[in-house]
Amino acid sequence: MDQDELEEFFTTRRSVRNFDPARSVAKEQLALATTWALNTPSVCNRQAGRVYYFTEQSDVERVLRLQNGNAGFRSSVSAVAVVTVDSRLFTGATERNQRWVDGGLFAMTLVWALHGVGLQTCMLNWSATNKSSQRLRRETGIDGHEDIVVLIAVGHADQGHRVARSERRGLEQVMKFI
Numbered sequence: 196m197d198q199d200e201l202e203e204f205f206t207t208r209r210s211v212r213n214f215d216p217a218r219s220v221a222k223e224q225l226a227l228a229t230t231w232a233l234n235t236p237s238v239c240n241r242q243a244g245r246v247y248y249f250t251e252q253s254d255v256e257r258v259l260r261l262q263n264g265n266a267g268f269r270s271s272v273s274a275v276a277v278v279t280v281d282s283r284l285f286t287g288a289t290e291r292n293q294r295w296v297d298g299g300l301f302a303m304t305l306v307w308a309l310h311g312v313g314l315q316t317c318m319l320n321w322s323a324t325n326k327s328s329q330r331l332r333r334e335t336g337i338d339g340h341e342d343i344v345v346l347i348a349v350g351h352a353d354q355g356h357r358v359a360r361s362e363r364r365g366l367e368q369v370m371k372f373i
């Protein structure tokens with residue numbers, strides 16, 4: 196990949212909230228993206244990230260109904276990923292937040308990888324109560340030792356879809372040389 200292609204790759208990912216429901220997502224594409232995401236760095240190489248994909252329409256809607264930020268586009272989503280971390284891989288008070296760092300890195304790499312295989316995504320927050328997490332686990336069969344990091348809506352963007360402007364901060368606000 197040359198610099199222009201990289202620039203194109205990094206500047207064309209945007210959260211999509213308007214998918215083509217008629218286009219399903221191939222499991223092979225999800226598997227390829229996940230294989231790439233295995234390269235995510237992780238603390239002490241513990242590789243705590245896990246991902247559960249739901250691709251049947253009824254499952255997708257059932258899972259999405261448990262999350263609070265997708266009501267406007269739920270019915271157009273072709274697949275949903277639930278990204279978790281295996282909490283058993285972390286220990287002690289000083290590591291209490293490490294799972295969220297490692298899980299977030301895994302989720303972000305996965306989103307880039309899904310972009311790389313030509314799919315569109317929208318991350319969906321799991322800023323939820325323990326009770327909601329227990330319900331999601333119960334409905335999906337996800338084990339109690341897995342902490343839920345984020346959900347990701349996945350699909351093919353609808354033709355002519357529009358994305359939110361989501362203006363970026365200027366580089367000078369974000370980066371400083373010390």
Ligand SMILES: Cc1cc2nc3c(=O)[nH]c(=O)nc-3n(C[C@H](O)[C@H](O)[C@H](O)COP(=O)(O)O)c2cc1C
Nearest residue numbers: 208209210212263264265317318319320321345361
């Ligand atoms: C952890 C996380 C949770 C998010 N949750 C939601 C959500 O619940 N619903 C939604 O429509 N977008 C959600 N988003 C998408 C953000 O709104 C979006 O990434 C941001 O506005 C920047 O836009 P962009 O992704 O198009 O660059 C989430 C993003 C992240 C990283």
